Amino acid sequence: MHNDTLVEIEDVAFGYGARPVLKGINLRARSGQVVAIMGSSGCGKTTLLRLIGGQIKARQGTVRVAGESLGALDQAGLYRLRRKMGMLFQFGALFTDMSVFDNVAFQLREHTDLPEDAIRDLVLMKLHAVGLRGAAELMPAELSGGMARRVALARAIALDPMLVMYDEPFAGLDPISLGVTGNLIRRLTDTLGLTSLVVTHDVQESLKIVDYVYFVSEGVIVAEGTADEIRASALSYVHQFVHGEADGPVPFHYPGPDYATDLQLGAMHA
Numbered sequence: 001m002h003n004d005t006l007v008e009i010e011d012v013a014f015g016y017g018a019r020p021v022l023k024g025i026n027l028r029a030r031s032g033q034v035v036a037i038m039g040s041s042g043c044g045k046t047t048l049l050r051l052i053g054g055q056i057k058a059r060q061g062t063v064r065v066a067g068e069s070l071g072a073l074d075q076a077g078l079y080r081l082r083r084k085m086g087m088l089f090q091f092g093a094l095f096t097d098m099s100v101f102d103n104v105a106f107q108l109r110e111h112t113d114l115p116e117d118a119i120r121d122l123v124l125m126k127l128h129a130v131g132l133r134g135a136a137e138l139m140p141a142e143l144s145g146g147m148a149r150r151v152a153l154a155r156a157i158a159l160d161p162m163l164v165m166y167d168e169p170f171a172g173l174d175p176i177s178l179g180v181t182g183n184l185i186r187r188l189t190d191t192l193g194l195t196s197l198v199v200t201h202d203v204q205e206s207l208k209i210v211d212y213v214y215f216v217s218e219g220v221i222v223a224e225g226t227a228d229e230i231r232a233s234a235l236s237y238v239h240q241f242v243h244g245e246a247d248g249p250v251p252f253h254y255p256g257p258d259y260a261t262d263l264q265l266g267a268m269h270a
């Protein structure tokens with residue numbers, strides 16, 4: 001293993017019940033990298049993040065985080081490792097009855113014995129890092145969507161994780177907040193020396209900030225490369241994704257009965 005490899009996934013398979021979702025995934029992310037995982041809806045991107053977070057266990061293969069194989073850890077070991085991971089799941093819901101400050105302080109109060117004045121300094125540092133120190137006393141209802149996303153980000157980095165996982169960080173944001181969020185992910189990764197894994201549909205926004213991209217389809221990695229390699233890719237799957245075309249290997253229509261049969265056109269002629 002490369003000595004700055006933080007996440008390493010080898011030949012991982014997983015399914016819900018009898019249905020296979022991931023069929024042999026290989027992926028790696030190093031310290032200081034922003035790595036994106038893309039693929040069409042339902043291809044298993046969130047499942048992959050849950051495997052890395054240890055919420056679910058691989059049926060085959062190994063998931064290693066910071067050199068530790070998740071399959072070999074007991075509950076206490078998993079819990080210890082998870083403290084080094086920040087997770088920002090869809091929209092990173094904030095506690096609506098707590099101020100911005102208390103939202104960010106929550107993890108620190110739960111997981112450390114730090115005195116309140118140390119917690120105060122840490123919270124203000126994290127809020128400063130996302131440009132919202134001045135918003136500490138606001139309630140979530142008083143924030144714009146983009147601001148709420150940044151508070152969730154401050155909360156995700158409260159415990160100084162080595163790894164931050166983002167599930168659809170750009171979903172539902174206006175174009176300006178989109179750019180701000182992307183730049184922030186890049187900047188925090190660089191300045192804190194962490195690793196960011198970003199699950200996203202937003203190819204254009206993520207290509208601006210990522211070091212490496214993996215495309216998942218039908219349970220396997222079908223393409224991977226740097227942002228430039230992905231932009232230049234001639235693979236039809238990647239081309240369709242990058243250029244947002246409806247026709248290509250990823251069908252626009254969910255598989256179903258033939259359209260004419262469904263509309264009973266045959267019956268009309270009978």
Ligand SMILES: Nc1ncnc2c1ncn2[C@@H]1O[C@H](COP(=O)(O)OP(=O)(O)OP(=O)(O)O)[C@@H](O)[C@H]1O
Pocket residue numbers: 016021039040041042043044045046047048
């Ligand atoms: N807890 C579960 N039990 C059973 N099936 C599940 C469960 N969670 C997800 N699935 C199924 O597994 C597949 C992969 O889901 P997953 O959420 O990982 O996909 P995704 O790529 O993140 O999708 P999207 O981009 O739409 O969020 C989907 O078909 C989904 O319906």
